[in-house]
Each structure stands twice: as structure tokens, then as C-alpha cells.
Amino acid sequence: MSDNISKTKIKTIGSHIKNSSLSQDDLSVFSEWRSSHAILTRELAKTLKIKRKKKNDKQFIISRRLKRQPSIFAKLTRFPNMQLNTMQDIGGVRIILKNQKEVYTLSDELNILCGSNKKAMFVLKKPINDYIQKPKEDGYRSIHHVYSYSGSSKKKEFLKGMFIELQIRTQIQHIWATTLEIFDIKNESSLKIGEGNQEHREFFKLCSLILSFIDKTTTEIEKTNFVLEEVYDKLVTLNNKYNILGLLRGLNVSINHIDKKNKNDFFILELDYSTSKLNITIPNSEEDAKYIYAGREQDIRLRNESKEVVLVSGENMKAIEKAYPNYFLDAKKFIAYISDFLKKDGVIWKAIKG
Known part of the structure; x- marks a missing residue:
């Protein structure tokens, strides 16, 4: 991302989204700014992976994604006081662990690592949202951390102060959350956002x-x-x-044939609600992934198609299926x-x- 995209510019674009006056130039800047969060999610995922491997944990799943354009636009509309430049979950990382003990152990470790260490790459925003001790009204359970980037690299100076969200949940909590999303998809409802x-x-x-x-x-x-x-x-x-x-x-979904031996860790999942067809694209590079993703989002929005597209990352296709069973209607x-x-x-x- 160019370092001349100011927070004021992003805030202004957020206002344009709210009053439906978004220009093509606004959309281009928005897409570039959103894509830059992928750098942060990659760094946080790398940190988590190292920590789990040190514990010899082979059952964890780590995935990361950029928040979908329709979800961002809807959230800004739903919460009038929210600003685009301060939205905390544009970039998201999720780690799924065996049980509650593992979830709280990791949460506490990250609290120590990022909560008081001034040299940490990520600074943990307090308080931590513990939706296990206090489940959401709809039954959602997980722990959410929000981090702001504070890395010292001059090449990443433009990322300073950007937020990303980490969700830490158990396997069963993940099953519940993704099934709710599956029901929303097929029932054309909005239970996930309390409607x-x-x-x-x-x-x-x-x-x-x-x-x-x-x-x-x-x-x-x-x-x-x-x-x-x-x-x-x-x-x-x-x-x-x-x-x-x-x-x-x-x-059930019908899935296009893909090369599961492909070693790239970016996947574009495009689910057609009307036909229950899932098209999976494996881009050649991260830059290609961002370009294809932004293009498909815009096409779907302009044509008002009954489709949902998301850019996700995981170690392989098997990990993606476990992390995003909602897109596989599983x-x-x-x-x-x-x-x-x-x-x-x-x-x-x-x-x-x-």
C-alpha cells in the first residue's frame, strides 16, 4: 500500500460508503488499503504457528482472511458511529484449538507477549473480549483479541496503528459458529448479526x-x-x-476440480447460493490473489449476483475445509x-x- 493513503482519506471513504456516494477512485483506494491488512495477518499467523509447534500441538488450525466488502459496508451502515479507519476486524486471524484449557493458555501467553512488551510487533488492545465467560446473546462463544501494529520495519511504516482481530476458539465452538453461517446462507437470513x-x-x-x-x-x-x-x-x-x-x-456443494498439490496458501472461495456450487481459485501469488478477489467482489456487487466470495489463507486445502466448513455447506x-x-x-x- 502506498504510504500516502492517510487515515483521514480512509475515514472520508467510510463516510462515502455510509451515504452511498462511493466513487470508483474511492473503491480502488479502499481495496488497496484493505489488502494491506494481509501483511499483518500473515505476521500474526506466523507467530501463532511457531508457538503451537513449540508445544508439539498437531491439532490446531490457523486461518486468515480479509473481511468481505459487503460485510464492511453493512457494518458501517449498521453502526452509524463506526468509522472505517478504526474498524478492528478488516484483517482477521482465527486459531482453532482442542479445548477451553488450550484457548485460555494461548490467550494468557499472548497477553503477556503483546500486552506489556514495548518491543512487540503487535500491541494488544484491552480489554480482551471473552465471549466464553460471557457468551453473546445469540450463543456465540470465543475469545477475541484486537491488535494494533507497532513493528519497527521502515518498509512497513505505513502499517503502524492498523488493527487486526484474532479469534481463539475451541473445535466445538467453531462447529457451532460455522453452522450458524451455513443456515444463514441457505435460509437467506441474518442470524449472525442478530437479525x-x-x-x-x-x-x-x-x-x-x-x-x-x-x-x-x-x-x-x-x-x-x-x-x-x-x-x-x-x-x-x-x-x-x-x-x-x-x-x-x-x-451439499459441487466443487470445481482443483490441484490440491498446489503449494500457494491463498485461496479464493466463491459460493453460488442459487446453485450450491463452490468455485475455488488458487492464485499464483499474493498480489494476483488480491487483484482477482477485488475484481470478483466488484463484479458480484454490480451484477447483484447471489454469490459470496472470500479470500482466505491456510496451509493447504484440507486446512481450508476445516477452517471454513460454511463455504462447503458442511x-x-x-x-x-x-x-x-x-x-x-x-x-x-x-x-x-x-
Whole structure:
């Protein structure tokens, strides 16, 4: 990114997005500025990977992405006081770990590494958002860190002060979050941002509560207020009414043939809602990836196509499938857990009853 793109310029572009006066020049600058966050996500992912390998952890998954243009525009519209130049999740890194203990251990380590070390490349913004101790209203559970870049490299001087977000979650929390996104995609709803049918939201909130018992992340307040048969009856009623598990069970995507031996770690995933086709592009370079991604986003927006495109990064295609099951419409694990609960005699009932 050119170092002459000022925060004031980005703030102005944000205002243009809000009042629908975005010019082509604005869009070009926006795309360049957003793309620059990929440098930061790569550095943070590298740090996380080193830490996990030192622990000999082979089960972690690290992925990174640039926030989609429609999501950025919608967020600016949804929150009138938010400014584009201070949005904290334009660049995002996600690490998925085995359990709650691993999640909190890593969070504490990063707090020490980036919270008080003045020479750290990333400075951790306080307070940390702990959505495990205090789940969101919809049932979302994870720990979120926000960092600002403070590296000393003169070549990256223009990145100073930029924000990126790190999500640290367990495997089960990841299953729940991505299944919610799958439901939104196929039901054309907005549960992820707190909108949509109230009973759909209630179903997934209850499912989050049920899964937390397996994950051992249920809060004390939740345990105190939990009535097993009552939760069971509500889930059965909601599932019978809306056939949510049936909808999720019937989903699958057709995927274009790709060379899985390709060693580039950037992938462009483009999901066509209307046909359930997933097109995966593996660009030749990071620069090509950013160019193709921005172009496809603009095409989809101008043509008003029922598609979603995202630029993601992971070690290989297998890691991408695990990190982004929502783009593959894969809710198998979620369905297995909730179906087990509805049978009344499986693993979850035993976990709840202790």
C-alpha cells in the first residue's frame, strides 16, 4: 500500500460508503488499503504457528482472511458511529484449538507477549473480549483479541496503528459458529448479526448451550438456570416446526476440480447460493490473489449476483475445509451432536448429567 493513503482519506471513504456516494477512485483506494491488512495477518499467523509447534500441538488450525466488502459496508451502515479507519476486524486471524484449557493458555501467553512488551510487533488492545465467560446473546462463544501494529520495519511504516482481530476458539465452538453461517446462507437470513426469525435464533442459542456441556465451557449462571427436560422440549418443538436439522442435513456443494498439490496458501472461495456450487481459485501469488478477489467482489456487487466470495489463507486445502466448513455447506458434526442430544441416550446427556 502506498504510504500516502492517510487515515483521514480512509475515514472520508467510510463516510462515502455510509451515504452511498462511493466513487470508483474511492473503491480502488479502499481495496488497496484493505489488502494491506494481509501483511499483518500473515505476521500474526506466523507467530501463532511457531508457538503451537513449540508445544508439539498437531491439532490446531490457523486461518486468515480479509473481511468481505459487503460485510464492511453493512457494518458501517449498521453502526452509524463506526468509522472505517478504526474498524478492528478488516484483517482477521482465527486459531482453532482442542479445548477451553488450550484457548485460555494461548490467550494468557499472548497477553503477556503483546500486552506489556514495548518491543512487540503487535500491541494488544484491552480489554480482551471473552465471549466464553460471557457468551453473546445469540450463543456465540470465543475469545477475541484486537491488535494494533507497532513493528519497527521502515518498509512497513505505513502499517503502524492498523488493527487486526484474532479469534481463539475451541473445535466445538467453531462447529457451532460455522453452522450458524451455513443456515444463514441457505435460509437467506441474518442470524449472525442478530437479525432474522426469533425462533431460529432461539434454536441456535439452545444448541450453543447444549454443545457447551461437551466442551466444558458452560458458565455457572447457565448451569444454575439449566433445566434439561425444558431445553429438550424447546429444541424438539423448534426443530419439528422448522425442520432445521433436516435443512442442514440436505445440503451439499459441487466443487470445481482443483490441484490440491498446489503449494500457494491463498485461496479464493466463491459460493453460488442459487446453485450450491463452490468455485475455488488458487492464485499464483499474493498480489494476483488480491487483484482477482477485488475484481470478483466488484463484479458480484454490480451484477447483484447471489454469490459470496472470500479470500482466505491456510496451509493447504484440507486446512481450508476445516477452517471454513460454511463455504462447503458442511454441518455434519453439528447435526451429529444435536441429533445425539435429541435421542436422549447419547454422549451429551451423559455430559450434562455428569
